[in-house]
Amino acid sequence: MAMFNNNWTGFLSFFVFLLLAVPSDAFPKRKGNGNNAATGNTGAAKGNGAAKGAAAGAATGAAAAGGISLATDGSTILDKTVTINGLEIRYKISAPADQFTAESGVTGAAATAGANGTAGLNVLLHGDGGQSFFDFPNQDVQNNLMGVVVLAPDPNLFWGGGSGLDRTDGVAHSAAVNTLIQQQLSQDVAFDPANVFFTGVSGGSLMLSGFFVPAFGAQYQTGVELNCGALSPQVPVVDAATMIANTKIHFQSTQDELALLQDAIPQAVAAYEKLATGAGLDAATIGTLQTVDNTPNGGGHCGFDGKGFVSGVQLMATNYANVMGDNASGDIAGIGNVLTVSFNLRTLICTITNFRKERGWKRECSILKCNLNQGRTRYNIFLIYAMMIKLLFLLVYLAF
């Protein structure tokens, strides 16, 4: 009888353990091949490919600088170059024709220069080489936001200049972008200056998170989608409490990002979370304002659709409202829900290592190239408890 009871307890424990263990393996939305180094290399190779493609695009695009064309949703695209603080800034605006000012030269323009409009802006900063400036993936008016893309004033078309994670002109480039928005754009198009959102792609994300948001985020108090790149603030954060409490930040990356980003993005996630805790925000608020996803796999750097750079960036741009909108669902066809945690074993492992790191122990997460969801406190606590319960049941099972 005692034997039977023991077996029964053991069986029950094992059954409950299995139940709890199931989400670890059932929830990953993408199957990894289990070889981080290999996928990392693939990602890097694809990144290089994208950079080469972008360089070619730059030459084509430069030749076609200026002018007025039609956007995919029937809006009008104005392509213009101005000089700001001695920097040549080329930009494109996509908006309904009547929202342009008479000075813009757009047929059907009906707005007065300097007057506010009703729609906001989604300002996109491209990655190294400028691919997304030429593609203009955010050209459809969406979520009451008109698309703007700006070309980096840099010989290599790197936002923030420099190279890699060292963006030596980040301060100057960010100031130019801010001046463009504050002083130039209202001469071209009527928009709501209280509703200006941002999108970064790779190098553009480095500049936004490293320089622009710290310097100017408190002025905008909207949202920033950081695709496939992020840096911890590289400059003092102006009015940090206001910025962090009123800025929605989504970090989107893939599991096979470029090697240098695998380290930089989690650091940026942690730095922004620290700003929020420093400003006294509670975990639930931070979890709403700052979200992280890196479930896409197999598409390399920025390959959010599991396929490649251009289509991956387009997928995120098309779904901007689903991520940054007022009541964003987070659902992106082809990725899943990017605003909720993906509950996989790698997250668990890294949650534990991140937990240790926070207590001053050896940092291990970047070595494991872990899931970026490690950054979210509420998830961390939940996952640590889940792990503890699992271990408890495993011990009970083994004891019998």
Ligand SMILES: *[C@@H]1O[C@H](CO)[C@@H](O)[C@H](O)[C@H]1NC(C)=O
């Ligand atoms: C335009 O909108 C901004 C922000 O809402 C506001 O501060 C400003 O007064 C408005 N300007 C005009 C001319 O209405």
Ligand SMILES: *[C@@H]1O[C@H](CO)[C@@H](O)[C@H](O)[C@H]1NC(C)=O
């Ligand atoms: C979001 O939800 C709130 C509260 O339910 C609602 O008042 C608001 O209109 C919604 N916004 C959008 C853009 O749907």
